[in-house]
Amino acid sequence: MEKVAAAITAPRAELDVVRGRIADAARLPTVVSRSFRSGLAALEIASPAARAAEVVVRGNLIYGDVSFYGRQAPRNLGGSDLHLLFRNQLRAGMELGGALGTVHFTGNHAGRLRVSRDILANVDAYVSGADSLVLIYRSFLADDNVFDSGEDTHPSASPIVIARHVLLTGHHFTYDAGDGSAIILRPFCQTLSSASNIGELHNGKQDSVILTSALRQGEARNIDLVVGP
Numbered sequence: 139m140e141k142v143a144a145a146i147t148a149p150r151a152e153l154d155v156v157r158g159r160i161a162d163a164a165r166l167p168t169v170v171s172r173s174f175r176s177g178l179a180a181l182e183i184a185s186p187a188a189r190a191a192e193v194v195v196r197g198n199l200i201y202g203d204v205s206f207y208g209r210q211a212p213r214n215l216g217g218s219d220l221h222l223l224f225r226n227q228l229r230a231g232m233e234l235g236g237a238l239g240t241v242h243f244t245g246n247h248a249g250r251l252r253v254s255r256d257i258l259a260n261v262d263a264y265v266s267g268a269d270s271l272v273l274i275y276r277s278f279l280a281d282d283n284v285f286d287s288g289e290d291t292h293p294s295a296s297p298i299v300i301a302r303h304v305l306l307t308g309h310h311f312t313y314d315a316g317d318g319s320a321i322i323l324r325p326f327c328q329t330l331s332s333a334s335n336i337g338e339l340h341n342g343k344q345d346s347v348i349l350t351s352a353l354r355q356g357e358a359r360n361i362d363l364v365v366g367p
Contacts, residue, residue, distance in 0.1 A: 179203045179210035179252060185273065191239035193275075200248040203287065206241065206275075207300070208254035214289065215296040215324060223265035224326050224351040225367055232269065234328050236276025236302035243280040249287040249315055250297035251280075251323065257300055261326060275301040278327075282308045288346070289319035299325045304352070306332040311346050311363065313338050322363075323348045330355040330365070337363030 180202030183193065195204070203210060215221075228234060243251075257274070264271040278301035288311070289296050304327040311322040320340035330352035337346025339362055348365040357365050 179205045180248070181205070182209055182254075184208050185257075186238050189237050189239065190276075193239070193241045195241075195243050195246060197245045198247070200246055203249040203252050203295075203297075204243075204246075205252045205254060207257035210252045210295070211255035211258050212295045213255070213258060215298075220261070220265060221324060221326065221349055221351040222367065224261065225353065227265055228328055228351065228353050232264065233272070234302050235270060235272030235274060237272050238275045240277045241275050241279065241301070243278070243283060245282045247284040247286075250285060250295070251299050252295060253298045253300055258298075261300065276303065277301060278304045278325075280304075280306050280309065284310045284312065285322065286312050287315040288313060289321040289324075296321070297323045299323065299327070301325075301327055303327060303329045304331075304350075306330070306348070307334055309335045311335065311337045313340065320344045320347045321349055322346045325350045325352065327352050328354070331357070332360060332363075332365050333358045335360045335363055337361065 180200050181195070181198075182205040183195075185207050186193065205211075260268075260271060260273070278299050280299075285297070287297065304325045306323075306325075322337065325348065327350065330350050332348065332355070337360070340346060346363045348363065350365060350367060352367075355365060
C-alpha cells in the first residue's frame, strides 16, 4: 500500500501514491513517516517540466506535509507583511501568470500545504518590484481534504498555496497535529473562492484564519473560519 518513498523523473509519468495518482509532475523522494505530527514533507512535487500541466493528487493518506514547486522551505511568515506586499503588487497591475497549469488536490488527509524555497524566493522578488510572477500554477483546485497542521507547529513553517486562482471547498482544518497559531493557510493568489469549509476554534476561542493576498475573493457557508487579508 505504501509507495510514498518512490520517485519519478519523467514529466508525464504516473505513480500510485498510497491510493492516489500524481500526473504531469515529478514526485521527489521523501522520508516516510507514520505520524501527521512529524512535520516532515511526506510528498514533494517538482514544478512541471511541461507548461499547462495537470497535476492530480487524489484520495491519499499522507503522513506529513505536501510541498509544491519542489523541496519544502521551513519558513515561517508569522509577523511578516509579505501577503500585503503581494496584494499591493497585484493592485499596481503587476502580472501574475499561470503558465504551469492546474492542480487538483482532492480527498486527501495530510498535515499542511507548503511550497519550495525557490518559489518563495520568486515571491520575494515579485514584491520587491519584479515585473511578473509567471511560472506558477494557473489554478489550484482543492476540495474535500482534511489538514491537521497550521502555522507554528513542528517544524515552524507556514502553510502556503501559490497560484493565480485558488478554490477551497469542503475542507476540515483541524489542530490535531498542534495549535501553535490560528493561521491554517496563506494563499498567495489573485482570486480566491472558499465555501463549505470547517475550521476549529483555536484554543477554544478564536476562529481559524485563512490569510490571503487575493484582490477578489468570495466565501460562503464556512464555519469557525475567517478569510481575509
